[in-house]
Amino acid sequence: MLEYLIEIVKHRWSLEACVRAVRFDEYGGPDVLEVREADDPVMAPDRVLVRVRAAAVNPGENFIRNGAAAAMWSTTFPSGQGSDLSGEVVAVGREVDGFEVGMPVLGWTDERASHAELVAVPADHLVAKPESLSWEVAGSMYIAPMAAFASVRAVAPRPGEVVAVSAAAGGVGSVAVQLLRRAGATVIGLAGPDNHDWLKAQGAVPVEYGDGQTDRIRQAADGRLDAFVDTFGGGYVELALDLGVQPDRINTIIDIAAVRAHGVGFNGSAEAANTTDLDAMVRLVADGAVEIPIARTYPLDGVREAYEELNARHTHGKIVLLP
Numbered sequence: 001m002l003e004y005l006i007e008i009v010k011h012r013w014s015l016e017a018c019v020r021a022v023r024f025d026e027y028g029g030p031d032v033l034e035v036r037e038a039d040d041p042v043m044a045p046d047r048v049l050v051r052v053r054a055a056a057v058n059p060g061e062n063f064i065r066n067g068a069a070a071a072m073w074s075t076t077f078p079s080g081q082g083s084d085l086s087g088e089v090v091a092v093g094r095e096v097d098g099f100e101v102g103m104p105v106l107g108w109t110d111e112r113a114s115h116a117e118l119v120a121v122p123a124d125h126l127v128a129k130p131e132s133l134s135w136e137v138a139g140s141m142y143i144a145p146m147a148a149f150a151s152v153r154a155v156a157p158r159p160g161e162v163v164a165v166s167a168a169a170g171g172v173g174s175v176a177v178q179l180l181r182r183a184g185a186t187v188i189g190l191a192g193p194d195n196h197d198w199l200k201a202q203g204a205v206p207v208e209y210g211d212g213q214t215d216r217i218r219q220a221a222d223g224r225l226d227a228f229v230d231t232f233g234g235g236y237v238e239l240a241l242d243l244g245v246q247p248d249r250i251n252t253i254i255d256i257a258a259v260r261a262h263g264v265g266f267n268g269s270a271e272a273a274n275t276t277d278l279d280a281m282v283r284l285v286a287d288g289a290v291e292i293p294i295a296r297t298y299p300l301d302g303v304r305e306a307y308e309e310l311n312a313r314h315t316h317g318k319i320v321l322l323p
């Protein structure tokens with residue numbers, strides 16, 4: 001504990017300022033978000049203190065912040081936010097092996113705390129950051145890529161199968177498309193026209209969403225659609241069922257009503273919240289086998305603008321805060 005306090009003091013000294021973090025005091029839109037001096041992160045013997053370099057923003061945080069998910073994730077105020085993170089280790093709890101001060105790491109916190117300069121993370125939520133990953137890619141590796149990882153694992157694609165992905169160029173969809181291609185599937189990617197070239201470059205077949213999309217998917221699938229990865233909600237599960245996909249070959253990460261109604265899969269980042277799966281995903285990105293597109297970065301003070309851009313729902317890849 002003494003070493004931890006010394007590191008906090010050293011950190012504050014090096015910043016010549018307090019530890020700043022995103023906070024909100026009431027449910028609402030992005031305008032309730034503030035960046036301000038916060039309490040020091042709660043350290044423990046099994047934790048690693050990380051100076052955050054990058055932390056992605058994710059749509060799920062909207063549902064917590066605006067109160068829509070209050071029954072599932074109750075909030076006490078002031079609340080922080082943010083799951084994904086990358087950064088440098090500044091202190092190591094006495095029970096932790098394998099991490100040392102100065103080491104670049106990436107991972108996640110379950111405590112809505114990564115949109116901050118400093119965060120204390122259980123060591124089993126962190127892996128080493130490969131040098132080839134930029135801070136912003138490393139700080140985007142958990143929520144979206146691991147939801148894609150779990151979704152693709154759930155639909156178990158086989159070489160030669162045809163699989164459709166909704167929101168195929170978004171944070172989750174862009175990774176799902178690449179993982180499905182690696183598994184040897186023919187991938188139909190639903191996206192706006194601006195993203196069709198990127199999908200073609202991944203070897204996917206782009207199809208525009210909107211009126212008439214069922215017929216367009218049917219045509220692109222040419223009589224065979226084996227599985228569906230829904231990363232958008234709003235009726236894609238029913239669309240997949242109408243196109244003849246079996247419920248056990250459909251996974252949604254957002255449409256809980258469809259999961260209850262049809263018994264389709266509901267596998268997301270929580271189903272891949274372990275360092276074995278995270279390491280496997282990180283290796284694919286480090287080897288250049290999977291790309292994590294970075295749409296834009298913002299300083300921590302740009303957190304409201306970051307969410308406003310995200311909420312327009314046309315992000316290709318990830319928006320990342322750089323605290």
Ligand SMILES: NC(=O)c1ccc[n+]([C@@H]2O[C@H](COP(=O)([O-])OP(=O)(O)OC[C@H]3O[C@@H](n4cnc5c(N)ncnc54)[C@H](OP(=O)(O)O)[C@@H]3O)[C@@H](O)[C@H]2O)c1
Pocket residue numbers: 058059060143144147166167168169170171172173190191192193194195209210231232253254267268269270310313314315316317
């Ligand atoms: N369960 C989990 O573990 C988990 C994890 C991560 C995310 N989620 C949830 O999954 C959803 C997607 O997350 P994300 O980070 O991928 O979101 P995102 O990056 O914000 O998704 C943006 C994408 O949505 C596309 N889009 C917009 N309107 C569409 C429509 N009507 N049909 C199909 N695509 C449309 C856009 O396509 P164009 O730009 O091409 O128009 C854009 O590429 C969110 O609701 C999020 O809360 C769940």
